[in-house]
Each structure stands twice: as C-alpha cells, then as structure tokens.
Amino acid sequence: MKVLLLNPEDTPYSGEWQEHLWDLIVDLGWAGPDCHRRWGQQLGTQVISLYDFQEPIEVFRKVNEIIDVGRNQLLDSQGIDWWELIAAVQYEKLQFLCLLNRLKEYLGTSADLTASRPPTNLFEQVWDRRIPCFHSRPSRRMNWEGRAGRVWNLTPAQIVEVAFDKWDADYKLRRYANLQLRLRNNDPLVLLPSPYVNVSRVVLAYASLLPERKFLLVSTRHSGKWKSGHPNVLRTSLAAYARSSRRSRREAESLVKGWDELKRVLLTGLPELRWATQAGYFNDFAERLAAGVCARDAWWNLLRNEPIESVLCGDDLNIYTRIPLILAKQMGLRSIYCAHGALDATLLFKQRYADIYLAKGEMEADYMARICRVPQERIEIGAPNARANHGGRKEFSCASRSIVFFSQPYEVYKGRPEEAYREILPRLCNIARTHDCKVIVKLHPFESRRERKRLIERVLPPSKRSLIEISACRFASELFDKAWFGISVSSSVALECAQQGIPFFNCGWLEPKDTGYVQQFTKFGAGQLLTCPEEIDSIPKLIRETNLRDPSSLLCETINSKSLERFMFGDLPSEVQKAVPTFASKVAGRLLRRVFYPSLSKAGYLFTRANRFQSLAVITYHGVLPSSYQEEDRFIDGGMVRTDAFRRQLRWLKSHYCVIDPEACHRWLMGRGDLPSRAVLLTCDDGLLSTATEMLPVLHEEQVKCLFFVTGSSLCEHPVRPWYLQLYLLLLCAPRGRTVVQVDSLRLHFNLGSRQERCAVWWRLVKELSKYPADKRQMIVNQFLDVLRLPREWDLSYRQEPSLRERYTTLSRSNLQQLVDAGMAIGNHTLSHPLLSQSSDEVSWKEIAGTQAELQSVIGTPVWALAYPFGDRGSITPREISLAEQAGYDCAFLNFGGCVHRQSLKQRFALPRLHISARMGIAEIEALVSGLDWSLREQFARYRFAAAS
Secondary structure, three states: OEEEEEOOOOOOOOOHHHHOOOOEEEEOOEOOHHHHHHHHHHHOOEEEEHHHHOOOOHHHHHHHHHHHOOOOOOEOOOOOEHHHHHHHHOHHHHHHHHHHHHHHHHHOOOOEEEEOOOOOHHHHHHHOOOOOEOOOOOOHHHHHHHHHHHHHOOOHHHHHHHHHHHHOOOOOOHHHHOHHHOOOOOOOEEEEEEOOHHHHHHHHHHHOOOOOOEEEEEEOOHHHOOOOOOOOEEEEEHHHHOOOOHHHHHHHHHHHHHHHHHHHHHHOOOHHHHHHHHOOOOOOHHHHHHHHHHHHHHHHHHHHHOOEEEEEEOOOOOHHHHHHHHHHHHHOOEEEEEOOOOOOHHHHOOOOOOOEEEEOOHHHHHHHHHHOOOOHHHEEEOEOOOOOOOOOOOOOOHHHOEEEEEOOOHHHHOEOHHHHHHHHHHHHHHHHHHOOOEEEEEOOOOOOHHHHHHHHHHHOOHHHHOOEEEEOOOOHHHHHHHEEEEEEOOOOHHHHHHHOOOOEEEEHHHOOOOOOHHHHHHHOOOOEEEOOHHHHHHHHHHHHHOOOOOOHHHHOOEOOHHHHHHHHHOOOOHHHOOOOOOHHHHHHHHHHHHHHHHHHHHHOHHHHHOOOOOEEEEEEEOOEOOOOOOOOOHHHHOOOEOHHHHHHHHHHHHHHOEEOOHHHHHHHHOOOOOOOOOEEEEEEOOOEOHHHHHHHHHHHHHOOOOEEEEOHHHHOOOOOOOHHHHHHHHHHHOOOEEEEEEEOOEEEEEEEOOHHHHHHHHHHHHHHHOOOOHHHHHHHHHHHHHHOOOOOOOOHHHHHOHHHHHHHOEOOHHHHHHHHHOOOEEEEOOOOOOOHHHOOHHHHHHHHHOOHHHHHHHHOOOOOEEEOOOOOHHHOOHHHHHHHHHOOOOEEEOOOOOOEEHHHHHHOOOEOOEEOOOOOOHHHHHHHHHOHHHHHHHHHHHHHHHHHO
16 A cells, blocks of 8 residues: 655645555644545545544543653752653654554554655654655755745744744853843742743733732743733843853763663653654753753752742743742742643643642633543632623624634644635635624734735635734734634633633634543533534524523632632741741841840840740750761751750750740640740650650750650661661762662662762652652662662661661660650651651551551550651641641641740641751750740741832
8 A cells, every 4th residue: 555644844736746646645734624535535545634543632641651651760959850841842742653653553564655755764763664755855955945934934033032042042141131130139929930921921910919929920031021010020031040050060961871871761661762762853852951950050049049939830831931840849839830721731741740730710620630630639720810701792793893713823733724724714704704894813922924924825815815814912812802703723712702702613623632622612611613614604693593601600710819829828827937048038047146146145135035925935856966976967967966965955944944844835735724934845856766865864864854756666666767867878878870760660860979969869769758658668768778789788887886776766665665754745756757748648647647546555645746747848738737637636846937826826736846956056046945036037027028018
C-alpha cells in the first residue's frame, strides 16, 4: 500500500506528489472531516488525519506515562525536577509521537511510505527504515526565505521579543536595562508571575478583590507587562533580579551531565521516548536547562529580597512562571493556581505544586476533578469577576451588531488555518449580508494580522471581503458591545460570551478530540455545538427559536474577598503567620540580637516589661548535647544546647520568671485555672536519649518540670535511630559524586558534594519520604546503604561511641518510664516524625493518632498535648490542625511564634512556642520570653499593613 505522509504546510494537490497515485494520504495536521472528504473526492483516494487516532483525554494520559519515566531523576539543589519541567512544555511533540505509534499499528510495518517534505528522521525512527521524501533537504536560501517570511508576519515589538527570548533567555542583557525596577520593598506582597498579558489580566482581576493587600506583578517577558492602574499592585520584571554566579554555572554543568545520563535511561524506556531522543527532539534540552537555572536564580533572588507571603500563578505550564510555584512550595509559602483559560487539560500530566486550584465555576471544577483527577479537597470555586448577565440572553437587533469569529493560532498546534477559514468565513459572510451586519475576525495575540489578511484574501472573493473587519484588540471583552453572536473552535471566550448573554457556537467538527473542551462547554451550556459547516447557516434561526438557558451560575461564581484571603494565607492564626525575611530584616535582626537586646537587658527594661497581661511563654528545646560530644555540624546540631548553657538558662529563668508545671499549663488552657505572673513552660521535642542522660539530671537538680514530646520510637524496648537522622548521617558519610536513587517508586537524581549540597538533598528526601507510611519509609532509608555504596560497618562509631549513641538515638521504653517517675509530663510527637504537610490524609492521621493510646498505657496518664514535627509554617496545613483536634488532644504546639495569650486559646491546636537554639545568648532569650521580640514583629507587620492600605 502506497501511503503519503502529508506535512501540515502542504496540501495534497499542490506538489510533486499530486502526479502519483496513492492508496492512502495521511494528513499530519488537523482539519475537519469535510476537508478530508473533499480532498479524497478530488484525488480519488482515501484521505485520513493522524488526529483521527486520538481519543479524548487518553493521549494526555499517555503523555503523563511518558514523562513519568524520567521524573525525579534530574533534580537540582532546590528540588526542581528539570526533566518534568522541560518535557511538559513539549507535550505537543510527545502527543504527536503517541499518534504516530497508533498510525504505525494501523498501517503495519510493510506499508510503502513517502513523506511530502523533510525532516523524515522521526518517521525513520518509528518505522525503523529509510523513508523517502519529495522535497530534498532545503537549501540555505530556502531556509532564509522561510525565516524571512515568518519574520515579515510579526510586528516590530514581536520581533524584538522573540529575539530576546531566543538569544537572551538567561537575561544577561535585559537585567542591565531593568536594574532600576528592583523594588527593595518592605510591604508584605503576593507574587503574581506572568509571561503573557492574558495571564496578567486574570491574576490582576483577583488582586482587585483584595485592595488592602499588596501584590507584585512580575513579568518574565515584555508581553506580560500591564500598564493600566491597579493601586495595590506593584510591577517589576524578572530580569531585574537576574544574576550570574559561578555556583549556578557549575550546577548547570552538573545538571547537563545528569541529562546525558538520563538520556541513556530514556533510550531504554518507552518507544516514544526512544524515537524522540534519537530524532533530536531534545537537542536543545541543555540550552533550555542553562536558561532555566538562570531564571530559577532570578526567582530565588526575588523571593529572598522581597517579603513575599504567597504566590498566585495563572500559568504553570510555562517554565518561567512555574518555577516560583515550585520554590514557594519548598519555602513553605502558600500557593494558588488559577488557569488563565476556561479549562486546562495539561493538569493531567503536570506535577501539582499548588496548595489550592481555583476553578472559576462548576464547569471547571468538574473538569479538574473528573477529567484531570485533581483531588477534590484541593479544588475551590471562585472567579475574580463573574460579570454575569443575570437577565439571561440579551435581546437586540442584529443590524446594530456584528458576528464575531474568534480566531486561533491553529498552525501552532499543527492545524490548517486556511481550511478552517474556508469552512467558516464564507458562510458567516452570507449571514452578514442577509442581516446587514459585519463579520469581525478577532485575532489571538499569537496570530499575525498580515498573514491572516492574506489568508482571508485567498479564501474569500472580493465581494465578501468588504464584510470582514480584522480586530487585533487585546481582549475579547472589548467586542462584546458589538457582538450579535460569537463563533470559534474551542475557545475559552465561550465562557465570557455566555456570562454576557451573547449566543455562542462551537465548531465541534474542527476541534481535535484530545482535550474534550467542546464537550465540556456544551455539557454546561457554554455555547451550542455545531457538528458540521452546514449548521452555520441555521445560526440565526437557532438564536430566534432556541430557548438558550442562562448557564452563568455554573460557569462562573464570583469569589468573595474573605474566601480569597483564606485561600491565599491559610487558616493558621494571624499571630503565628511567618513572613519571609528580607535582606533588611536580616540586618535588623542581627542589630537587635547583638546590640539592642543586650543594652535593654542591662538597663533592666526587659525585666520590668515582661508579661503585663496574663500570658504564657512556652519555651522549646530539641535536647541537650552529650557532654563528651564534639559538635559535628551546625545544621543538625544548631537546635540543641550544651549542658552548662542549659543549666545557666534554667537558673536565669527561675530567677526572673515563674517556671510552671505542665499540668498547671493544661488546667489554664482548658479554662480550669489561672497562671502566675511571668509564667513560663518548658518543653522538649524529639525524645532523644540525651534528654534522659543529660537534661533530666539538670531538671532534677533545679527542681523544674518539663513537657517532653516523644515519638513512637520511644515505645521500643531499645533505643533506635530516627529515620531522618539516619538518612542525614548516610548522606554525610556517602562518597562524593552524582547519585541516582531508584528505590521502590522513588526515583531521584542528585549530586553529593559540599555539606551544603548534602543538607539540601537531605531536606528534599525528607519531603519525598514523608509521603510514605512509617514502616515503608524506614525500609527505603535502610536500602540507601546499598544505593550510596557504603560499607556495612559505616555507622560503627555511631553505635559504639556513647556520646554519639546518646545524640542520635531515641529514648527506650525504660527511659520513658524514667522521665515519668521523675514527674515529667509526656506529649506525643507523632509516630515517626514525618513532614506532615507532605503526607496523605491516611498517613497523617496514623501519625497523629496512631501512638496516642499505646503511649497513654505506658505512662499511665492521658496524653493531652501534641507537637507537630519540624513545626514550621511549611510543615503545617489546616488539615493537620483539624486532625489534631479530631484525635482527642486538648492542644497542639507549633515551633515558632510568640507568647500564648488568652485570645490564643481559641486556636489551641496551633499554639506558638519560642525555640531556643545553641547560639542564643541570655539577652536574646530574655527578649523572646518578655514578649518584646514578637511585639516588635507584630508592630512592624501592622506598620506595613497600614502603609499598604
């Protein structure tokens, strides 16, 4: 069977191939079935489209399967998966490969294939043989002519922007022109990253709902900039924060080496990946990688230097706007995704980094949950401005209005714009002539006015061209006042028209079947479905006779400002909200600790100021270092104190404050008693063995009681090493070099070099492993011994040396009883100390509630308090707070914040604590416990809020 593979830039009757007889012509682009039927009749052969082989949504799921092969194997120091990031952008190429594979199954391997033009190397990879083509390799002159033609279709501004995108992707030039745009701002900000004006429009619409909050619109390219006034929105460019460093260049080089290793994995994976790699689909991967690392550094620089509180992203497919979403998750910032279009099928294969997925209405929420399988609990409904026409369909004279055809950049998706125009425009012109109105062709921002004008001249005779008006206005809403009805091929403008009561019609016969958008639009009343070109002629009759229902309540539901505030900033109490430290705040912090607080302490101010109101300072330690222990690592040991420092701090607290019994604190929290003036409660997390050997004797000596939070490991008969400490020690002892980890379903690719790099890898692994149940997580950690190529006796010193054993193992059941016999109180620190925000609902519940009953049976008293593991803002979500209450605890503690006041008792499951670390002096501790430190933070926050308003 002779088969012609027809390139989307060719037609079956305009080339050398028309002189040959073909058994089958396969159109590698997409057009309507009427087009292929017409071609078949003219040529006397069968014509099909490659896109006839796709089923709704299934191709996207296949793309996810392809991307999944390389996930978590090309991670950088910030935990960004560069394979997933870059491969997702090229999903259309991967879709094309999936369809070619289906075509191969349909044709078999014996078909006589010929391509209309090169490149044929992809077809040769798929069919594993040489595929001839009619056009020989294009000459240099033909290449230049083709490029010149494409440039001619662009405006000067578009040419400049494309040039910068291509040759200044790392902002080496643009950063110098944008340095003045760096803000040096101190007001709390919500970050709005945007690559295009359509994205800017959506996120700014949400920003307008919270005028008391300040937002920062960061454009990654010129087309994302917005000039119209939003008084609560600051504007800057990502280029202003770009910088170049040796470390980044070295990391980029290391990632490129990792990419070379990953390519070998891809070649042995799915056939689509092998074909793509061998055909050169990923030849620019290293270049994209280098530019992406520069963009990552620019975002990191911005997030470090500006007080960003949360991120609202309108496009998480674009690499440059997806990176801040990932970094926000790593930094514990709240993040929200709101699709700038009507629906987003790419959610089927993108990793989900946002905390909340905002759907504009029931239609989008249904698509997210049913089609894209986004967890229901992460979907919230709320549009920025529904602008619904609550009176139903508008009634007006068609003579005073125009037909609006919303065009699309069809060729970007291998479509045939000329065939779409040929099937739609002549019929629209007939309607316009009959009803004495115009046809407005509204161009997409990616379309060229010059090229579309030439296309219209080809498909319409002069008598009909006079009825056409081309509009390149930025937004479809600018044409609503002129619209009689709208028509398009799967455009999100269907929602906007439906909201305004403007009849809208979807050309369903022209839509590729991959997304299912038109079916979803029709299901929820966002326009009527047309199944063939002939139905266009009946549109006026349909408008007159059909009772179009008002679907606005299903399509868009305006969000109220309180809900948006809750989504952006979570349900944690305002007094424990943690702001991102800026450079200025870091300098101020050093001055406070080293100069201001010591001076106030010597002057006696901190003593006289302390606790004028009935409140409680809850101090938390993470243990005492064994006396013979030599400090190895500031990162892992910085949260603990030495025995002499602990004794000194305890004596100072006793002389200046009233250190209360944990049971007295419990009675006060439950409203069954009062607190003495200057009340302080001691707590200690993690339940390490050194608390019994080093901390307990000092507490007994000073006659002070402490509330110890222990994990499920302390229920064992013998001391055990917690999984997160074992993991850290494994990484610390592992040899230098790049490592590929493939354990169970976990696949990671990282570099073990400096101690800082190892710390970053450890934290990334903690987040990944926290997704697993405790027993499976421990099993995976045990397998790291072989993965990291360590000898069996790698931890001999940690097991034999008493000080190391006390430092890195937990209390046993007998040690726990020793604490109880000494009068200490015991609280729960979860089953195995995971990062709860990364765990599933089932795992989180088992961690919080699983050991409570057994712990109570061992100590013989109720366990009334819980301390969240890690305890910072990024480790806690409203889910954990709710689970702690459901599990029957009376209160739960965080690991940051100020003092506990009476009004804090309404949030008993998110009580703040003051963390004491190894490097704190008495003056800084006095400022913390007196409430001055947190009071200064709150006053500064109120000042910034007032300035923002």
